[in-house]
Amino acid sequence: MARIVAVANQKGGVGKTTTSVNLGACLATLGKQVLLIDIDPQGNTTSGIGIDKADVQACIYDILINDLAAAEVILPTEVENLKIIPATIQLAGAEIELVSSISREVRLRNALQSIRDQFDYIIIDCPPSLGLLTVNALTASDSVLIPIQCEYYALEGLSQLLNTIRLVQKHLNTSLEIEGVLLTMLDARTNLGLQVIEDVKKYFREKVYQTIIPRNVRLSEAPSHGLSIIQYDPRSRGAESYMDLAKEVCGS
Ligand code: ADP
Ligand code: MG
Numbered sequence: 001m002a003r004i005v006a007v008a009n010q011k012g013g014v015g016k017t018t019t020s021v022n023l024g025a026c027l028a029t030l031g032k033q034v035l036l037i038d039i040d041p042q043g044n045t046t047s048g049i050g051i052d053k054a055d056v057q058a059c060i061y062d063i064l065i066n067d068l069a070a071a072e073v074i075l076p077t078e079v080e081n082l083k084i085i086p087a088t089i090q091l092a093g094a095e096i097e098l099v100s101s102i103s104r105e106v107r108l109r110n111a112l113q114s115i116r117d118q119f120d121y122i123i124i125d126c127p128p129s130l131g132l133l134t135v136n137a138l139t140a141s142d143s144v145l146i147p148i149q150c151e152y153y154a155l156e157g158l159s160q161l162l163n164t165i166r167l168v169q170k171h172l173n174t175s176l177e178i179e180g181v182l183l184t185m186l187d188a189r190t191n192l193g194l195q196v197i198e199d200v201k202k203y204f205r206e207k208v209y210q211t212i213i214p215r216n217v218r219l220s221e222a223p224s225h226g227l228s229i230i231q232y233d234p235r236s237r238g239a240e241s242y243m244d245l246a247k248e249v250c251g252s
Contacts, residue, residue, distance in 0.1 A: 002035070002119035004112065005179050005249075006141040011157055012128035015147040015184035017044040018219055019245075020125035022238070023145075025049075025228030026246035028081035032120040035074065038087035039108070039137050040127035041094075046086040049077045050226030053088050061090045063111045064136065065097055070111045079228060083119075091133070098132045105132065105172050109140035121250075130164045138168040143179035148200055150186040150193040150212075155203065178204075182245065184213040211244040 007020045020036060028034045038045040039060055043053055056075075062068035063085070073085050098104045112122065124137040138144060144165060148154050169176050181204045186193045201208050213219075216238035222229050229239040 002033075002116050002122045003143070004116070004122040004124070004141045006124045006126055006134075006137040006144045007147065008126040008134055008137065008144050008161065009146055009148065009158075010128055010130045010134070010161055011149075014149040015182070015213065016040075016128075017048060017125050018223075019145070019147050019182060019184065019213070019242075020045050020123050021048045021223070022219070022229045022242040023246055023249065024082055024121070024123045025079050025230045026239075026243045027121050027123075027250065028079050029230055029243070030246055030250065032081065032250065033118065034082050035115070035119045035122045036077075036082065036084040037108075037122060037124040037137075038085065039091070039124055039133050040087060041089055041092040041133075042127070043087040043089065043091070044223065045125040046084065046088070047226060048223035049079070049082070049084055049228060051075060051077070051084065051086050053086070056086050056088050059086045059088045059090060061088070061094050064091075064094050064107050064133075065101070070115045074115070079231065095129075095131050095133055098136075105135050105139050108136040109173075112140055130160060134164070135168060135172070138165065138176060139172045141173070141176060143177040145179045145182060147182045147184045148196075149184050150196045152192065152196075154196045155199060158203075178207050180249070181208045182211070182213065183208065185215045186212050187215045209245060209248055211241055211248050213241045213245070214238070216241075 218236035219238035222232035
């Protein structure tokens with residue numbers, strides 16, 4: 001039975017997509033069966049793992065809006081053990097279309113029931129908002145992984161995210177947990193980054209992963225080649241750090 005993890009933070013550019021793709025690829029490399037779900041209309045996880053959006057016949061939109069079975073939307077990737085439910089720009093309309101639909105918050109959860117036993121991990125890359133797409137992801141998940149960029153204002157906006165998590169726990173998904181808080185894009189040359197680490201650890205304590213993702217140019221280059229970091233440059237510091245994170249996540 002898959003552990004379902006939503007990667008969420010309504011701030012853009014904090015490393016949600018980079019983490020989804022590379023944590024997914026690293027878990028798959030460790031032999032886990034992994035499904036990535038792209039629920040961001042920008043579809044960066046989809047293109048980042050090498051899927052040409054122009055070739056996508058059906059996407060997460062069809063699951064949420066057209067009741068298509070999840071199994072019919074899953075695509076293979078070039079990474080062994082790693083599959084994906086892609087997103088295209090069509091998803092941009094879903095947020096509004098969902099508003100008036102029945103069981104609008106639980107559509108993803110319902111859709112994943114039938115495929116859950118085929119995977120060890122299902123990782124959902126959320127959009128940079130706290131709307132119905134993110135609520136669907138949180139409602140479908142066992143836990144939420146929160147990436148936080150080691151920058152000024154890192155903690156800003158987190159109270160809204162935590163509030164949304166609390167509301168989902170209260171009304172939609174009582175067993176939702178915080179999987180962990182991941183510090184990303186650390187520039188070890190600056191004191192600022194170290195200050196942010198201290199602040200985040202004070203706030204989230206043992207929920208903060210030991211692994212901290214450094215700023216690494218290879219991580220930012222890989223998506224333009226449609227490759228995870230494990231394929232693009234397995235010896236880079238970025239690859240090493242996401243492999244460390246994968247081991248931490250699966251407790252090995
Ligand atoms: P989000 O999905 O939260 O919007 P992304 O994962 O797309 O964030 O990251 C934002 C930008 O920062 C992207 O261009 C990405 O390639 C880059 N990036 C993410 N993590 C790192 C890192 N550790 N080092 C360098 N660049 C990174
Ligand atoms: Mg993203």
